[in-house]
Amino acid sequence: LAKTTQPISMDSYEGQEVNITCSHNNIATNDYITWYQQFPSQGPRFIIQGYKTKVTNEVASLFIPADRKSSTLSLPRVSLSDTAVYYCLVGEFTGGFKTIFGAGTRLFVKA
Amino acid sequence: DTEVTQTPKHLVMGMTNKKSLKCEQHMGHRAMYWYKQKAKKPPELMFVYSYEKLSINESVPSRFSPECPNSSLLNLHLHALQPEDSALYLCASSQADLSGTGELFFGEGSRLTVL
Numbered sequence: 001l002a003k004t005t006q007p008i009s010m011d012s013y014e015g016q017e018v019n020i021t022c023s024h025n026n027i028a029t030n031d032y033i034t035w036y037q038q039f040p041s042q043g044p045r046f047i048i049q050g051y052k053t054k055v056t057n058e059v060a061s062l063f064i065p066a067d068r069k070s071s072t073l074s075l076p077r078v079s080l081s082d083t084a085v086y087y088c089l090v091g092e093f094t095g096g097f098k099t100i101f102g103a104g105t106r107l108f109v110k111a
Numbered sequence: 112d113t114e115v116t117q118t119p120k121h122l123v124m125g126m127t128n129k130k131s132l133k134c135e136q137h138m139g140h141r142a143m144y145w146y147k148q149k150a151k152k153p154p155e156l157m158f159v160y161s162y163e164k165l166s167i168n169e170s171v172p173s174r175f176s177p178e179c180p181n182s183s184l185l186n187l188h189l190h191a192l193q194p195e196d197s198a199l200y201l202c203a204s205s206q207a208d209l210s211g212t213g214e215l216f217f218g219e220g221s222r223l224t225v226l
Contacts, residue, residue: 032213043115043201043217044154087153096142096161097205097213101153 004088004102011108018075020105022088025069030092033064033071038085083109117202117218125226126192132221134185134202141207143185145177148199160185161207192225
């Protein structure tokens with residue numbers, strides 16, 4: 001399984017755009033890249049998933065370069081409620097999605 | 112219904128006890144997962160069931176015994192646990208193939224304390 005590397009923590013202010021980059025140098029051809037958000041004492045919540053290029057949904061964008069060795073989660077105009085841990089996962093579907101959570105990035109949004 | 116329901120929310124057990132954690136979903140997902148999460152650490156994958164069959168076992172000690180009695184239910188049977196097994200146990204479900212988004216839906220977890 002591809003190992004992922006993310007910054008341990010990031011600070012931001014309300015209203016700013018936040019970009020969190022994840023490195024996954026050993027990503028395999030069949031691997032997808034997924035990002036989750038987790039608040040304390042809650043289960044992780046899916047944010048976005050992609051395979052290549054750019055994916056956008058109502059809450060975030062995911063940028064994946066052609067070599068797929070990294071990816072960047074972009075959160076537009078963060079608010080205090082976006083303070084959480086963000087995990088980058090890389091994995092494939094083999095009768096279920098076998099993924100390993102990386103260490104995660106603790107985002108702290110300040111007023 | 113996009114919920115994964117886990118019971119109990121909290122469990123305290125001794126090292127000689129036998130207990131079970133339960134997980135239920137009604138989204139028609141055919142893949143279900145158990146993760147273990149220690150404080151300030153990422154979730155660690157334990158087991159994956161696909162179409163009610165165990166497809167992935169991440170070398171978990173035998174004192175943890177998973178069971179998938181039907182497509183909506185997932186159990187984790189606990190026996191002779193150690194204090195270091197105290198953690199938040201998370202259940203998740205997803206579609207078992209790439210016809211969907213690959214999103215894992217997580218429950219709120221069962222917080223286990225082993226005395």
